[in-house]
Each structure stands twice: as C-alpha cells, then as structure tokens.
Amino acid sequence: MGSIWEIDFYSRPILDDNQKKIWEVLVCESPLDIGTKPDSLFRYAQYCPSTQVNSGWLRTALQEAITQAGKAPIKIRFFRRQMNNMITKACQDVGIPAQPSRRTLVLNQWLEERMKEVYPQEPGYQGGTNPSVRLEKPLPQRLPDALEGQQWVFVTLDAADLAEMPEWEIGFGEAFPLELAKVSPEARIPGILIFSPRALPLAGWMSGLELAFLRFDTSEEARLLLETGVNESWIVANIKKPQVLAEAKGFEEAKQKANGVHFIGIQSDPKAQSFAGFWLLQEVNL
Structure with a gap:
C-alpha cells in the first residue's frame, strides 16, 4: 500500500507588508501502522502570498512536495471543507x-504546534484565538441492511496489547502510533467488536468510508454513531437495554480517559482468530 498525505491550505495569523494575511500550505504523511515512527513521517510547509492563493499555486506546491518526498501518495486527506474546491482541483491536476x-x-497536532511555536516568531504576527472549523452536525443515516453486523459488543484492550497489531491477521484496517496520540502503554483502550458472517464485505465497505470516530450520542435517543468523512454520521445501534446503556456510557468515559483513542474490530464470529477489519481511531476537536 502506498502512502497517504494530509493537507491544509489556509490563512495564518500573520500579516504581510500590505496588512493582508499570509497563507500557508502544510503537507504531512498519515501514519498507517501502530509501529510507525512519528519522526519518519514526511512533512512539507510553504507560505503563500495572499495575492497568489489559487489552485495553480497549490498544484505547484504539491508537485514540489512530491519531488521532495520522492514519490506521490495514493490519496490526500483534508479537513477544511471551505477549501474543498481549491484543494480538490489542485490534487486532480497532479x-x-x-x-x-x-x-x-498528524496535521492537527502540527497546526497546534505551529500556532504556539512558529507563527508568534514571524514578523506581522497577530495574536488571538485560532478559529476552529465549524462543522454542521450531520443527520445520522441508517447503515444499509446488508452491512449491519449480526452482533456487536463493547470491549477494552490494554494499550500495550495494541503494540502487537502488526502481527495480527487483518484484512482491512489502519492505525497510528499511540505516542502520537499521547496515550501511555498503561492506558485502557475501549472499542467495539462487530461480528458478521459477511465480515470481509462489511470491512471492505467500511474501509471506503474514511472512518473518523465512534461516539455515544444522547441528544435525541441513546445510540452509537459512527462518524466518517467530514460531515457523515451512521447509526451503528439504537441502545435501549439498561445494561448496554451502562456499557455505552463506560465506553465514552474510557475514550475520554484515553485521549479520545478507541477502535473498531470486525470478525466473522466471537471465536475468530483474525480480523476482517480493525481500525484505531481518535476523536479530536477540529
């Protein structure tokens, strides 16, 4: 499998000589495995004058990043929806x-670091809060009938146990080093296991959803939601039984203690020794 990149192209809290905000492109490599060394991940940064903000400038920057990396990624992720057209066009052009x-x-953490350590050192820096990316809460959709699991359970794993993931037999999946998520080896990581006789097709479909995180929602009724993309939400289960309700609350509490880290596993049945799918996830505030 090739590499995956993350990109942000947006204005920064720095003014040029004409009192216009300077823009910047940040490109970094996504970790795909729990054993990835964070320092080994590719990164590229370049400022852009406000007068040159367009898909052509971004395309040239991406070409330069590819040259520096020595190879192109198989896809590029971006979280800033208001830049959808420009980023999509530049990526298509390369x-x-x-x-x-x-x-x-990686991109979220890098932005935080630069907000604290890099931009304040630049001439023309304008202090103040960094505006977050305001996303409308998506209307949860029901999972297609053919893709719903036959059974699912809440489970927990020791963070140290997840270090063995590279040795597990996994059909579809993605992970990241726990040190990147600032999780200690002693932490308990919550998750769910989904069991289905159609485990592999289910895992293959979920792998194409660009999984973000799971969350226990009680805004309307108690339900477990799967967030995907930048504004998609799927109903994994409506929760009514008191015991399962307590487990769901425990899942959410454990997730918060683990800095938002959790997982989804898909198996054919509870006795299976392999995973059709396994994803390590983290809920973060953009």
Whole structure:
C-alpha cells in the first residue's frame, strides 16, 4: 500500500507588508501502522502570498512536495471543507484523489504546534484565538441492511496489547502510533467488536468510508454513531437495554480517559482468530 498525505491550505495569523494575511500550505504523511515512527513521517510547509492563493499555486506546491518526498501518495486527506474546491482541483491536476476527512491526526497536532511555536516568531504576527472549523452536525443515516453486523459488543484492550497489531491477521484496517496520540502503554483502550458472517464485505465497505470516530450520542435517543468523512454520521445501534446503556456510557468515559483513542474490530464470529477489519481511531476537536 502506498502512502497517504494530509493537507491544509489556509490563512495564518500573520500579516504581510500590505496588512493582508499570509497563507500557508502544510503537507504531512498519515501514519498507517501502530509501529510507525512519528519522526519518519514526511512533512512539507510553504507560505503563500495572499495575492497568489489559487489552485495553480497549490498544484505547484504539491508537485514540489512530491519531488521532495520522492514519490506521490495514493490519496490526500483534508479537513477544511471551505477549501474543498481549491484543494480538490489542485490534487486532480497532479493526478491524486482528494479525500475530505477528519482522520488528520498528524496535521492537527502540527497546526497546534505551529500556532504556539512558529507563527508568534514571524514578523506581522497577530495574536488571538485560532478559529476552529465549524462543522454542521450531520443527520445520522441508517447503515444499509446488508452491512449491519449480526452482533456487536463493547470491549477494552490494554494499550500495550495494541503494540502487537502488526502481527495480527487483518484484512482491512489502519492505525497510528499511540505516542502520537499521547496515550501511555498503561492506558485502557475501549472499542467495539462487530461480528458478521459477511465480515470481509462489511470491512471492505467500511474501509471506503474514511472512518473518523465512534461516539455515544444522547441528544435525541441513546445510540452509537459512527462518524466518517467530514460531515457523515451512521447509526451503528439504537441502545435501549439498561445494561448496554451502562456499557455505552463506560465506553465514552474510557475514550475520554484515553485521549479520545478507541477502535473498531470486525470478525466473522466471537471465536475468530483474525480480523476482517480493525481500525484505531481518535476523536479530536477540529
């Protein structure tokens, strides 16, 4: 499998000589495995004058990033929906699919670091709060009947156990190093296991959803939701039984203690020794 990149192209809290905000492109590599060394991930940054903000400038920057990396990624993720057209056009021009996604862990952390350590050192820096990306809450959709699991359960794993993921037999999946998510080896990581006789097709379909995170929602009724892309939401289960309700609350509490880290596993049955799918996820606030 080839590499996946994350990209942000937006204005920064820095003014040029004409009192116009300077823009910047950030490109970084997504970790795909729990054993990835964060320092080994490719990164590229370049400022852009406000007078040159367009898909052509971004395309040239992407070409330069590809040259520096030595190879092109198989897709590029971006979380900023208001930049959809420009980012998508630039990516298409260099022959790489662009994917709206909230799975931009490295990029989110890099932006936070630059807000604290880099931009304040630049001439023309304008302090203040960094505006977050306001996303409308999506209307949850029901999973297609053919793709609903026959059975599912809440489970937990020790963070140290997840270090063995590279040795597991997994059909579809993605992970990241826990140190990147600032999770200690002693942490308990919550998740769900979905069991289905159609485990592999279910895992294959879910792998194309650009998984973001799971969350227990009680805004209307108690239900477990799967967030995907940048604004998609799917109903995994409506929760009514008191015991399962308590487990769902426990899942959400454990997720918060693990800095938002959790997982989804898909197996053919509870006795299976392999996973049709396994994804390590993290809920983050953009």
